[in-house]
Amino acid sequence: MGDVSGSDDSEAGAPRRGPGRRALLIGGAAAGLGVAVLARDELGRLWWRLPGTVKKRTEGEVDAPGAQWTAASSANWRRADRPSDYEIDRVVIHVVQGGYATALKVFKDPGHGAAAHYVVRKDGHVAQMIRELDVAYHAGDRSMNERSVGIEHEGFVDREESFTDAMYAASARLTAGVCERYGIPVDREHIIGHVEVEGTDHTDPGPHWDWDRYLRLVRTSRARARANPRASPEPGRT
Known part of the structure; x- marks a missing residue:
């Protein structure tokens, strides 16, 4: 039998040393997309904390009427x-x-x-x-x-x-x-x-x-x- 290690098309039961290059590329792209989404969400939450950005506040304003x-x-x-x-x-x-x-x-x-x-x-x-x-x-x-x-x-x-x-x-x-x-x-x-x-x-x-x-x-x-x-x-x- 020929050496099939490293091939993404190995037959069932044949030894495999790890994911192929294609799988790694796809996985890496998915991970990159996930990081980008997380980064976007985090920036969406924290944009107002960036230097030069001031969240508008009214001094003495209360949330509960009568307080x-x-x-x-x-x-x-x-x-x-x-x-x-x-x-x-x-x-x-x-x-x-x-x-x-x-x-x-x-x-x-x-x-x-x-x-x-x-x-x-x-x-x-x-x-x-x-x-x-x-x-x-x-x-x-x-x-x-x-x-x-x-x-x-x-x-x-x-x-x-x-x-x-x-x-x-x-x-x-x-x-x-x-x-x-x-x-x-x-x-x-x-x-x-x-x-x-x-x-x-x-x-x-x-x-x-x-x-x-x-x-x-x-x-x-x-x-x-x-x-x-x-x-x-x-x-x-x-």
Whole structure:
């Protein structure tokens, strides 16, 4: 029998040393096409980050009607163009382990290294510190940060009295708005506690956070907003 090694037309059962030149060329072309598609998609997401390109921002603008703008340190978040570059499909609920003023102070501290998009006070007042289109360092996990909106609440995880009626109501309206804007389902898979973020060592919002009550309020707020779309939902008093 003649030597057929290296031939793309070898008979069944004959030894083959590897793919032929034609197969390598076809495979290489396909791989090149795949890289080109990935590169195009990545450029589509990141074009606005190129030198000389500035994403338009309006100073003091808020995403949630009724929220008060007070900026977190730029060291505690990074610019993005969500949901164009990162899909938003989670809301993460936090508890400060302290007061409202404490949360604002540490989120404005560049050395803190973390901040949430929103902070909710016991009386229902809401501060927005980072735009929803940007990535806040709040969850302790890069992937979760990129895909979520973080909502901080003043109080302590071991004190049930921390979570007032006004806080629940304002936070629920806030979360309902986020879910409506990005098509996020109102359930415990998509609205989670910081404790549920993989790899975290946090325990918030703790055992006294009433999830059943909270989700009912979120669903009610979203239904009310859909029934009366001209009325902007108020997440908190100013």
